[in-house]
Structures are given as C-alpha cells and as structure tokens.
C-alpha cells in the first residue's frame with residue numbers, strides 16, 4: 321500500500337503541489353488521476369471529459385533526440401491538438417537560438433525546457449506535471465512558477481509533484497505511508 325485516506329477536491333484556478341518522500345507514490349497518484357494506472361481502490365471523478373483538456377507531462381522529458389527543439393514541440397503540439405507558436409514558446413523558456421538543434425545535443429535542463437514549452441502553447445485547462453522543476457536552473461524555476469500562477473489566474477487547474485519548497489497560495493497534498501494529508 322502506497323497511500324490511503326486520500327480525499328481531496330480541486331477546482332479550476334487552483335495550484336496543487338503533491339509532496340512526499342522518494343517512493344511515496346507521487347508519480348503513481350498522478351498516473352491514477354490521468355487514467356494511466358488502474359491498480360487502486362477508490363474513485364477519481366472529473367467534471368466533464370478529461371482528455372480534451374489535459375496536458376500531462378510525465379517524469380521523463382519525453383523528447384526525441386533526433387528531432388530538433390522546434391520539431392519536438394511541433395510533434396507533441398500536433399498530437400495534443402494544441403494551438404500556439406512553437407518558436408514563441410521555446411523563446412519564453414530561454415531556448416531562443418536552439419530551435420534547430422537536435423535535442424540529443426542539448427543538456428538535461430534544455431530537454432526539460434522543450435517539454436515545458438508546451439505550457440506556453442494554448443488550449444489545455446488541466447495541467448498535470450510530474451516533477452516539472454527537475455534539472456531546471458533558478459531562472460527557469462522562476463519563469464515556470466510565474467507561468468503556473470498566470471495559468472491558474474486564467475482558470476487552469478495545475479497539479480504538480482515537486483520536492484521544491486511550496487510557494488504562497490499553493491495547495492499541498494502530502495503522501496506518506498501513514499496516510500495522505502491536505503496540508504494547505
């Protein structure tokens with residue numbers, strides 16, 4: 321058993337951070353919430369169909385090494401049906417000048433930034449992000465934090481896992497073997 325007594329309700333415009341030790345089940349919980357993991361007892365209910373609204377970024381950056389930064393973004397953009405200008409999204413994450421570089425020649429943080437650039441494209445109202453701050457430098461963390469808040473202010477629901485310190489106004493759900501707790 322990873323966690324139990326988990327009962328929470330999240331609304332549009334809220335940011336939720338899921339915390340817990342390594343192995344506590346944070347990734348598992350996100351996968352349950354988005355329908356990728358079926359071995360659990362309980363109930364997950366979404367108001368309306370989730371798939372068209374969902375932007376899920378998993379634990380791995382999920383970029384293709386042989387494709388350039390721009391190609392990677394356009395590829396995931398096409399699959400997800402997201403609108404928006406890929407170059408502007410890459411630029412927003414400090415990848416200006418790297419658009420035509422194959423992802424395999426980029427650093428870990430830069431690859432993560434390609435994945436995160438999807439947050440600067442439009443069209444998704446539920447963001448589920450597994451460790452989005454991993455490998456991201458201080459400037460990137462600030463940009464990403466600002467982006468999450470901007471999106472929430474516009475009505476997006478943001479759920480993310482992170483070991484980073486929780487910011488103000490962020491709801492927190494903590495997982496441990498003893499049970500799950502809503503802390504703020």
Ligand SMILES: Nc1ncnc2c1ncn2[C@@H]1O[C@H](COP(=O)(O)OP(=O)(O)OP(=O)(O)O)[C@@H](O)[C@H]1O
Pocket residue numbers: 322340341342343344345346347348349
């Ligand atoms: N593919 C898998 N097969 C079997 N067990 C797994 C698998 N992935 C994870 N687990 C188990 O589930 C537990 C929870 O893993 P999970 O990835 O959800 O933790 P986490 O809280 O996200 O950890 P971290 O902070 O290290 O990312 C782990 O302790 C591990 O034992």
